[in-house]
Structures are given as C-alpha cells and as structure tokens.
C-alpha cells in the first residue's frame with residue numbers, strides 16, 4: 242500500500258469512526274407517482290433494517306404533505322420547520338419509533354415547506370451534516386412529482402430506489418424521474434422496487450421494460466432490488482396506524498420487505514460512500530436547484 246493511499250484510508254477511518262467497516266448509506270425512496278407505496282415501504286424497510294441490528298433514521302421528505310407520522314401513529318413535537326426556524330436543534334428532532342427506528346418529520350399543510358429557497362435547503366443540509374453519530378442508514382421518503390426538492394434528495398443520496406407498480410402511468414412517471422435525474426443530476430444507477438404486484442408476478446416484466454428504455458436512451462443501469470405483492474394487510478396496517486412488519490410479520494408483504502432489507506444490506510459499498518457531508522453538499526445537487 243503506498244503512503245498516500247494509507248493516509249487517505251486513515252483519514253477516512255477517523256471520519257467514519259464506528260462506521261469504518263460499514264459506511265453510512267443514504268437511500269432515497271421515490272418513484273414519481275403518488276400512492277404507489279413509497280411511505281409504507283420506507284417505514285417498514287426502516288424497521289426491518291432496525292430488526293437486523295442496524296441504526297436507522299427515516300427522514301420524511303414529503304415537505305408539504307408529510308404522512309410518516311400518520312402511518313406510525315406518532316405525534317411529533319418538532320418538525321423540519323422548527324429546525325429551520327431555530328426552535329429545535331437537529332439532535333432533538335428525531336423521534337423514537339418502533340423497534341429503535343428514529344424518525345425526522347416534516348410538516349403537512351404548510352406552504353412555506355413547499356417553497357424552500359436555497360438558503361433554507363442549505364440550512365437543512367448543514368444540520369444533517371452535524372448529526373453525530375450518523376445512523377447506518379438514512380432512508381429518505383421523497384414526495385411524488387418532480388419538484389426541485391425531490392430531485393435534490395434523490396441526487397444527493399447514495400442509492401435511489403424507484404418504486405413502480407404494474408400501471409402504465411407509474412412506469413411512465415418512474416422513467417420520467419430517472420430521465421431528469423440522469424440528465425440534470427448525473428445519477429447513473431437506479432434500484433427498482435416493484436410494488437403491489439399480483440401473486441403471479443415477480444415484477445420482472447416491469448424491470449425488463451424500464452431497463453430496455455433506460456439503457457437505450459439514458460445509458461443508465463436499473464437493478465431489480467425487490468418485489469412486494471399486493472397485500473391487503475398493508476392497507477389494514479395503514480388504517481390502524483401500526484407498522485405492517487411489527488403487527489403482521491407473517492403477511493406476504495412483510496416477508497417481501499424483510500427480503501428487501503436483506504437485498505439492501507447486500508448492495509455493494511462504493512468507494513465514494515461513507516461521507517455524510519455528501520448527503521446535501523454535492524455541488525451539482527445544490528447548484529442546479531438554486
């Protein structure tokens with residue numbers, strides 16, 4: 242090992258501390274279309290990873306229509322708005338959820354949150370960079386649509402999971418999101434998660450279609466990370482504000498989400514990961530959306 246490499250490694254290990262072997266990973270869960278299960282998947286995946294012994298934080302990044310709190314039946318005292326207004330520091334913002342999950346909430350029905358300017362976004366950025374210690378996983382539940390906030394959260398993450406259903410508009414929206422993320426933000430690799438699939442389908446048809454168009458027109462890779470079946474227990478869980486994976490652990494969707502957590506843990510670590518600062522400070526992410 243040459244000296245320069247050794248020094249770099251030493252600095253990286255110092256910075257990562259307890260994370261030296263498993264750098265913290267930021268995963269954005271998006272998909273373009275609304276109502277395709279992004280929030281349900283984020284929350285349950287977070288709990289599944291917690292159950293595997295990981296420290297997991299969920300950020301509700303649906304800035305105007307947040308609903309992670311509703312899904313978990315939690316009543317947060319502080320939200321990102323309090324962080325922005327200086328009423329609450331980042332270390333007090335996370336609320337304890339089920340199975341050790343930590344959750345940072347946005348607020349719903351507040352117009353200001355949907356019109357953050359570059360300074361306010363940068364303030365959130367800096368606050369996250371100060372998190373100490375960093376969780377093993379930060380799962381970011383992004384909003385539907387293609388707002389600047391959605392693009393920024395996806396562009397700044399280490400992995401982008403695109404959720405898609407067997408529905409032409411879901412596939413079109415997933416492709417449109419991937420196209421903009423690729424062309425405007427330089428994102429080159431996507432993880433596909435097929436959701437609400439009929440019992441006879443493993444989602445491979447959707448994967449093939451998205452892979453075909455994205456590799457032909459965008460030169461991107463799309464890995465099929467997992468497949469979650471249509472499962473009425475998921476709706477039941479949402480109605481009763483209890484996490485599916487805790488209250489119906491043997492349901493088909495809960496089993497699929499546990500398999501998803503395993504797949505997430507197997508994702509290769511890239512050499513440029515493990516730098517929390519990357520979460521928001523990637524210059525192109527901040528610059529393009531000013």
Ligand SMILES: Nc1ncnc2c1ncn2[C@@H]1O[C@H](COP(=O)(O)OP(=O)(O)OP(=O)(O)O)[C@@H](O)[C@H]1O
Pocket residue numbers: 274275276277278279280281282303308384385436437438469470471472473475476477479494
């Ligand atoms: N695999 C599934 N089987 C059955 N119902 C599901 C499944 N996944 C999600 N749902 C249901 O679909 C509805 C929408 O889910 P969710 O709120 O998680 O979607 P979303 O993409 O986050 O929506 P939005 O973009 O509006 O925030 C909920 O009632 C949820 O219970």
